[in-house]
Amino acid sequence: MTQTLTLRRPDDWHLHLRDGAMLDAVLPYTAAHFARAIIMPNLVPPVVRGADAAAYRDRILRALPEGADFTPLMTLYLTEDTDPDDVAAAHASGLITAVKLYPAGATTNSASGVANFDNVAPVLERMAEIGLPLCTHGEVTDPEIDIFDREAVFIDRVLDPIRSRHAGLKVVMEHITTADAAQYVTESTGNLAATITTHHLVINRNHILAGGIKPHYYCLPVAKREIHRLALRAAATSGDARFFLGTDSAPHTDANKLLPCGCAGCFTAPNTMSILAEVFEQEDALEQLERFTSLNGPDFYGLAPNDATMTLTRTPARYPDLIDTPEGPVTVFDPLMPLNWSVNSD
Numbered sequence: 001m002t003q004t005l006t007l008r009r010p011d012d013w014h015l016h017l018r019d020g021a022m023l024d025a026v027l028p029y030t031a032a033h034f035a036r037a038i039i040m041p042n043l044v045p046p047v048v049r050g051a052d053a054a055a056y057r058d059r060i061l062r063a064l065p066e067g068a069d070f071t072p073l074m075t076l077y078l079t080e081d082t083d084p085d086d087v088a089a090a091h092a093s094g095l096i097t098a099v100k101l102y103p104a105g106a107t108t109n110s111a112s113g114v115a116n117f118d119n120v121a122p123v124l125e126r127m128a129e130i131g132l133p134l135c136t137h138g139e140v141t142d143p144e145i146d147i148f149d150r151e152a153v154f155i156d157r158v159l160d161p162i163r164s165r166h167a168g169l170k171v172v173m174e175h176i177t178t179a180d181a182a183q184y185v186t187e188s189t190g191n192l193a194a195t196i197t198t199h200h201l202v203i204n205r206n207h208i209l210a211g212g213i214k215p216h217y218y219c220l221p222v223a224k225r226e227i228h229r230l231a232l233r234a235a236a237t238s239g240d241a242r243f244f245l246g247t248d249s250a251p252h253t254d255a256n257k258l259l260p261c262g263c264a265g266c267f268t269a270p271n272t273m274s275i276l277a278e279v280f281e282q283e284d285a286l287e288q289l290e291r292f293t294s295l296n297g298p299d300f301y302g303l304a305p306n307d308a309t310m311t312l313t314r315t316p317a318r319y320p321d322l323i324d325t326p327e328g329p330v331t332v333f334d335p336l337m338p339l340n341w342s343v344n345s346d
């Protein structure tokens with residue numbers, strides 16, 4: 001039985017670091033394992049202009065622990081007022097790696113997102129020209145559409161039309177949760193990839209709703225039926241270069257999760273790599289883990305994979321149940337299974 005696993009150091013292609021005291025509290029967990037991460041721009045107020053991203057990047061760099069080797073890859077939050085020239089300048093200077101599309105009202109802090117997709121066509125056109133990827137929170141917000149169908153309907157109503165209109169645009173479907181999304185990626189002929197979270201490989205909707213409501217398993221897009229979880233596992237472990245890790249680690253204080261109207265998000269930064277090793281081993285696909293965490297993402301974004309390596313050892317993983325932050329405790333995602341792989345510390 002394999003006892004150690006050595007991979008190129010992983011990257012996280014979808015991460016929420018927040019700001020202020022929460023940033024200080026959560027960043028060390030990501031920086032301990034990941035070399036780079038795509039930093040989500042859904043702060044309050046959102047990271048809309050290049051200058052906002054530059055200031056946020058500085059705050060992240062200042063919050064890094066001594067000796068950490070971590071590069072934040074910044075994104076801009078697309079609004080209907082986004083200026084294509086500002087986006088192009090931020091890209092040209094190397095400041096940003098992607099632009100993020102939130103349909104207005106789809107998820108946490110998405111009020112400034114896009115309602116009329118025609119209004120962002122000039123920005124998308126420019127992004128296609130300059131090769132700047134668009135990351136999408138792929139859910140429609142139409143109240144008529146069942147929440148479990150919102151991702152699949154987004155593909156038909158929004159994503160496919162955008163991709164037809166802007167053929168050169170590189171698109172990442174973030175945190176996919178359905179077999180429909182995985183299939184849409186598999187059947188595409190170029191410029192399209194998807195991130196998959198750690199938690200969507202572990203939970204289905206029963207974990208949220210059966211035997212009492214479990215707010216810590218509530219995230220968006222909400223976890224779907226078991227057949228979808230299995231399709232995500234198949235995609236993640238397939239080795240297909242179009243699927244890669246985006247943890248969507250999304251810290252909220254327990255006080256904000258455990259409310260009559262609680263926040264969406266799972267905090268997986270501390271135990272993601274141990275969970276993924278477990279999942280890939282369950283799927284008899286440990287040899288594909290490095291592609292998913294460390295190779296496919298850089299390949300899509302046109303970056304070199306990391307030179308440094310990470311070693312995991314077959315020994316029970318230890319991680320906190322929750323972390324303390326000045327804003328209050330944040331529960332760490334409980335994968336409901338023993339984790340037999342630990343990340344070696346140097």
Ligand SMILES: NC(=O)N[C@@H](CC(=O)O)C(=O)O
Pocket residue numbers: 016042107108137218219220221248250251264265266
């Ligand atoms: N995934 C979530 O459930 N929450 C994210 C927002 C997002 O990625 O949609 C957050 O910012 O908390």
Ligand SMILES: [Zn+2]
Pocket residue numbers: 107137174175220221
């Ligand atoms: Zn999202």
Ligand SMILES: [Zn+2]
Pocket residue numbers: 014015016040248250
């Ligand atoms: Zn997210």
